[in-house]
Amino acid sequence: MTNTPQPIDNRFYEMLERLQAVDFVLVELNLYLDTHPNDMQAINQYNEQAEQRWAIAHEFEALYGPLTNFGHSYSGYPWQWNQVPWPWQV
Amino acid sequence: MYSQTRVYFPYVSPFDPCPPIRVKTFQVNPQLFIGFQPENLPQFSPMEALRHGVLWPALYSPYAGRGDQEGLEG
Numbered sequence: 001m002t003n004t005p006q007p008i009d010n011r012f013y014e015m016l017e018r019l020q021a022v023d024f025v026l027v028e029l030n031l032y033l034d035t036h037p038n039d040m041q042a043i044n045q046y047n048e049q050a051e052q053r054w055a056i057a058h059e060f061e062a063l064y065g066p067l068t069n070f071g072h073s074y075s076g077y078p079w080q081w082n083q084v085p086w087p088w089q090v
Numbered sequence: 091m092y093s094q095t096r097v098y099f100p101y102v103s104p105f106d107p108c109p110p111i112r113v114k115t116f117q118v119n120p121q122l123f124i125g126f127q128p129e130n131l132p133q134f135s136p137m138e139a140l141r142h143g144v145l146w147p148a149l150y151s152p153y154a155g156r157g158d159q160e161g162l163e164g
Binding site: 032049 | 126127129130136137139140144145
């Protein structure tokens with residue numbers, strides 16, 4: 001996702017998998033909280049996981065470029081959003 | 091933990107045009123027995139949850155195919 005196609009090391013996949021795991025936990029907690037709005041412990045866990053999710057994502061984007069566009073991620077110079085590899089190529 | 095697969099035996103008529111299917115299986119998932127999910131159930135770690143496809147082991151429901159398609163999978 002940087003301008004010169006950087007060789008993808010296993011750290012790339014490792015961080016992506018960690019991000020994917022945290023995202024999945026957030027999805028589960030979100031659906032759970034839709035029907036359990038008063039579960040304080042789950043809400044705290046959700047907020048912790050959300051914070052952790054952004055930490056992982058920002059760490060990843062600092063190394064490999066933006067994960068999302070339209071203002072949801074920063075980009076380096078030159079513009080990194082439309083650089084290879086795309087998510088389906090990874 | 092008992093298996094979540096149950097079987098039933100469809101009626102086979104002597105006039106069935108096709109070879110009969112004598113055993114059919116169906117899944118009995120945990121959520122059928124839990125009803126409204128209680129709070130503070132034990133959870134998987136994020137990585138495990140990703141692998142199992144659910145955050146709470148109590149709701150985990152493995153699916154190993156219908157069992158009638160040996161050699162047809164893939």
